[in-house]
Amino acid sequence: MSDGRPLPPALELRGIDKRFGAVHANRAISLAVARGSIHGLIGENGAGKSTVMNIVYGFHQADAGEILVQGRRVELRSPQAAIAAGIGMVHQHFMLVDNFTVLENVVLGVEDGPVLAGGLARARAALEQLGRDYGLDVPLDTVVSELSVGLQQRVEILKALHRGAEILILDEPTAVLTPQEADQLFRMLGRLRAQGKTVILVTHKLREIMAVTDRVTVMRQGAVVAEVATRDTSPRDLAEKMVGRAVLLTVEKGPARPGEVLLEVKRLAVCDDRGVPRIKGVSFALRAGEIIGLAGVAGNGQSELLEALAGIRAPSGGQILLRGTDLVGGAVDPRARRRLGLAHVPEDRLRRGVVAGFSAQANSILGYQDRAAYNRGLLADQAAILAGCERQMATYDVRPPNPRLRLTAFSGGNQQKLVIARELEADPQVLLVGQPTRGVDIGAIEFIHRQLVALRDAGKAVFLVSVELDEILGLADRILVIAGGEIVGELARADATEERLGLMMAGVKEAHA
Amino acid sequence: MSAPRKLPRWADLGLLPLVSLAAALLVSCGVIALLGESPVQAMRLLVSGAFGSPEAVGYTLYYATNFIFTGLAVAVAYHAGLFNIGCEGQAYIGGLGTGLVCLGLGHLSFWLVLPAAVLAGAAFGGAWALIPAWLQARRGSHIVITTIMFNFIAAALMTYLLVNVLINPGQQSPETREFAAHAWMPAAGDLPGRLGAAFATSPLNLSFVLALAAAAALWVYVWRTRWGYELRVVGQNPAAAVYAGISPGRITVVAMVVSGALAGCLGLNELMGSQHRILIDFPSGAGFVGIAVALMGRNHPVGIVLAAVLFGALYQGGSQLTFDLPRINRDMVVVIQGLVILSCGALENLFRAPLARLFGRVDSK
Numbered sequence: 001m002s003d004g005r006p007l008p009p010a011l012e013l014r015g016i017d018k019r020f021g022a023v024h025a026n027r028a029i030s031l032a033v034a035r036g037s038i039h040g041l042i043g044e045n046g047a048g049k050s051t052v053m054n055i056v057y058g059f060h061q062a063d064a065g066e067i068l069v070q071g072r073r074v075e076l077r078s079p080q081a082a083i084a085a086g087i088g089m090v091h092q093h094f095m096l097v098d099n100f101t102v103l104e105n106v107v108l109g110v111e112d113g114p115v116l117a118g119g120l121a122r123a124r125a126a127l128e129q130l131g132r133d134y135g136l137d138v139p140l141d142t143v144v145s146e147l148s149v150g151l152q153q154r155v156e157i158l159k160a161l162h163r164g165a166e167i168l169i170l171d172e173p174t175a176v177l178t179p180q181e182a183d184q185l186f187r188m189l190g191r192l193r194a195q196g197k198t199v200i201l202v203t204h205k206l207r208e209i210m211a212v213t214d215r216v217t218v219m220r221q222g223a224v225v226a227e228v229a230t231r232d233t234s235p236r237d238l239a240e241k242m243v244g245r246a247v248l249l250t251v252e253k254g255p256a257r258p259g260e261v262l263l264e265v266k267r268l269a270v271c272d273d274r275g276v277p278r279i280k281g282v283s284f285a286l287r288a289g290e291i292i293g294l295a296g297v298a299g300n301g302q303s304e305l306l307e308a309l310a311g312i313r314a315p316s317g318g319q320i321l322l323r324g325t326d327l328v329g330g331a332v333d334p335r336a337r338r339r340l341g342l343a344h345v346p347e348d349r350l351r352r353g354v355v356a357g358f359s360a361q362a363n364s365i366l367g368y369q370d371r372a373a374y375n376r377g378l379l380a381d382q383a384a385i386l387a388g389c390e391r392q393m394a395t396y397d398v399r400p401p402n403p404r405l406r407l408t409a410f411s412g413g414n415q416q417k418l419v420i421a422r423e424l425e426a427d428p429q430v431l432l433v434g435q436p437t438r439g440v441d442i443g444a445i446e447f448i449h450r451q452l453v454a455l456r457d458a459g460k461a462v463f464l465v466s467v468e469l470d471e472i473l474g475l476a477d478r479i480l481v482i483a484g485g486e487i488v489g490e491l492a493r494a495d496a497t498e499e500r501l502g503l504m505m506a507g508v509k510e511a512h513a
Numbered sequence: 514m515s516a517p518r519k520l521p522r523w524a525d526l527g528l529l530p531l532v533s534l535a536a537a538l539l540v541s542c543g544v545i546a547l548l549g550e551s552p553v554q555a556m557r558l559l560v561s562g563a564f565g566s567p568e569a570v571g572y573t574l575y576y577a578t579n580f581i582f583t584g585l586a587v588a589v590a591y592h593a594g595l596f597n598i599g600c601e602g603q604a605y606i607g608g609l610g611t612g613l614v615c616l617g618l619g620h621l622s623f624w625l626v627l628p629a630a631v632l633a634g635a636a637f638g639g640a641w642a643l644i645p646a647w648l649q650a651r652r653g654s655h656i657v658i659t660t661i662m663f664n665f666i667a668a669a670l671m672t673y674l675l676v677n678v679l680i681n682p683g684q685q686s687p688e689t690r691e692f693a694a695h696a697w698m699p700a701a702g703d704l705p706g707r708l709g710a711a712f713a714t715s716p717l718n719l720s721f722v723l724a725l726a727a728a729a730a731l732w733v734y735v736w737r738t739r740w741g742y743e744l745r746v747v748g749q750n751p752a753a754a755v756y757a758g759i760s761p762g763r764i765t766v767v768a769m770v771v772s773g774a775l776a777g778c779l780g781l782n783e784l785m786g787s788q789h790r791i792l793i794d795f796p797s798g799a800g801f802v803g804i805a806v807a808l809m810g811r812n813h814p815v816g817i818v819l820a821a822v823l824f825g826a827l828y829q830g831g832s833q834l835t836f837d838l839p840r841i842n843r844d845m846v847v848v849i850q851g852l853v854i855l856s857c858g859a860l861e862n863l864f865r866a867p868l869a870r871l872f873g874r875v876d877s878k
Binding site: 312335354369375 | 733738753755757
């Protein structure tokens with residue numbers, strides 16, 4: 001550092017090219033990441049971000065191009081080689097052994113000698129040092145499954161640092177985090193940078209890029225389309241570069257014209273699987289022609305509330321009235337609720353909303369498989385199902401428009417469009433929708449938001465649950481804030497600001513003046 | 514970690530099983546050579562023993578009938594995400610139902626006995642599967658464990674009944690009296706003309722046709738009705754099923770009862786078609802072979818019929834082998850069957866990757 005020559009970049013890629021069969025996943029990628037910086041890599045799903053990072057981490061080998069680490073050319077033929085070169089990766093889906101302690105997880109694979117006890121003791125000392133240096137406090141003797149998601153991610157970061165990582169790659173690190181946990185993560189990344197580590201943040205969230213990175217590389221269709229200093233750009237500018245056209249980040253909508261009450265919830269109480277009360281006496285009324293947004297930090301009972309409304313989880317008390325029909329006393333199951341005009345786009349699409357191994361057309365009747373339109377006597381009407389799916393795909397711009405493709409052949413955004421198409425085509429009176437744009441690219445987000453507003457304008461009611469405050473602020477006519485399983489406040493859209501909502505989400509009840 | 518190349522569908526369904534089968538037979542040849550017999554002669558005997566004469570074909574299809582029923586039974590449970598290892602016991606108890614009808618109504622018209630025997634076999638087999646199904650749906654007892662246990666309970670129950678209750682008085686072996694002639698399944702040998710004469714000495718009977726009909730019906734049920742759709746949703750994603758208003762517990766019960774009912778039809782072939790009495794341990798492992806048949810047939814009715822014929826051929830050709838080659842005994846035939854199961858089921862992916870690479874190379878040229 002003292003000899004005055006400029007330092008080589010921590011990581012430099014030159015002309016990385018990669019094909020998978022017919023797919024040209026990476027086209028001549030070149031990028032340089034300065035040492036001691038946080039570098040953003042942004043692009044829509046399928047833009048090739050993960051491929052290029054997997055090449056850097058040794059999972060894939062590039063067809064052409066070279067990789068330089070700290071100015072030296074390296075051959076990264078395996079993750080082991082990448083680790084040896086000082087590259088660490090934190091995957092979107094954690095690679096942890098759930099029933100091992102934190103310490104055991106960190107030493108897994110680097111046990112340091114045949115006798116475990118000695119290695120563990122040395123690792124404990126090293127980790128405590130790391131914890132002090134970077135403010136990465138993790139209870140070393142706790143079993144991983146008992147940690148929150150945010151702490152599990154910290155364990156992954158510790159794992160990488162313990163293996164001597166100088167360059168840390170994080171793949172969509174905030175996808176599973178609450179806003180608070182995300183903020184903590186970003187502070188941690190800042191400390192890593194201050195200590196001279198290099199961080200590469202792979203994400204599709206513009207706000208994160210703007211908040212923490214020094215420079216940002218934008219990818220589209222396998223190629224780098226821009227590399228800029230973060231302070232010289234804006235979210236709108238980045239979004240346009242990602243998508244390749246102008247994008248509306250906000251939805252245009254007129255004022256709501258609320259009508260009669262369609263869904264009324266009275267003193268609803270819901271417990272989770274372990275019998276812990278998660279919803280404690282929630283009441284609200286949802287009217288025709290309005291969108292209610294439920295804001296809150298993830299894990300404050302939103303999931304349980306949505307499941308109870310949809311009929312997936314039995315409430316422990318209270319009433320749910322759908323156009324006057326009591327859904328709780330009559331124990332109305334999701335199928336019967338659909339018949340009464342209640343549709344549901346679930347929070348976790350792949351876990352609940354679709355069957356991944358089925359074709360698009362088989363997924364297009366999920367929940368509606370016993371409708372007369374889809375059956376002819378005892379047999380399912382294949383032609384009607386196919387035609388129905390083709391119609392849904394055309395109306396909701398699902399690509400590729402092939403009903404026979406397996407669901408997993410579609411991108412996240414198109415899968416979500418399929419789910420929304422299925423639920424909206426049933427012409428519901430009330431739509432429950434959870435995290436409608438999670439894992440969905442920007443182009444599709446815009447489309448999905450417009451669909452929800454159109455549904456409202458058609459005189460239907462929408463109950464929107466989202467952890468993205470932007471989404472709530474952009475769509476909702478009224479905003480309920482949930483904290484600790486209770487509604488802590490209600491705001492008209494005009495009165496809501498991010499700051500006010502943030503305080504309420506933290507559980508600070510407002511005294512109504 | 515690079516994405517695995519996909520095989521074309523025809524190669525995946527047709528070529529891959531053949532390659533696996535060839536590999537299994539190749540290893541078998543090695544073992545036969547080690548035993549000091551000629552592998553070429555052994556293979557020739559195996560094939561001619563299974564297909565060499567109408568009688569041989571009749572035996573092969575007769576065994577295949579058993580395996581079609583049990584293979585279908587395993588497959589329908591599989592599509593609901595359940596592993597039914599209890600087909601052996603369900604077939605045994607189902608046979609009791611069929612046998613009781615034959616004993617009780619055998620003096621009446623065959624066309625009265627047949628539907629009653631089918632219904633009784635299916636009902637008894639289904640009822641035997643209902644208990645583990647209900648235990649899983651309601652109490653969470655794992656169906657793999659309970660169905661295995663129910664095999665033993667079925668065996669004990671049948672031994673008790675045959676030794677103490679149903680035994681033909683004045684006879685040593687634990688079996689019932691012979692069914693009256695109206696309760697005998699029409700045999701292929703009863704067919705008019707040369708066809709009948711050709712099959713005269715084989716036990717092939719009408720049950721084979723019933724098994725094929727069951728395969729067709731199962732295909733329609735699983736892939737062409739809303740109930741089959743619900744079954745597959747539960748099998749592939751129980752959480753999505755709940756979301757769609759489908760009760761996984763109810764589907765578990767329905768799928769297992771259908772599965773047990775199919776296994777319970779084994780008695781039609783084995784008892785009504787061949788033995789004409791109820792006797793100890795008549796399923797003789799067909800319930801377990803059904804697992805291999807379903808595995809090899811990819812849980813699809815067409816595949817199951819083909820796999821069942823293959824296993825029928827191994828049974829029939831294998832017994833020919835033990836007759837003609839002194840150094841090859843019954844256990845050696847079991848070894849060959851085991852190698853086929855190992856190769857087609859467990860080691861399937863051994864050949865998938867090289868085959869896919871081969872296709873990839875051909876494609877890119």
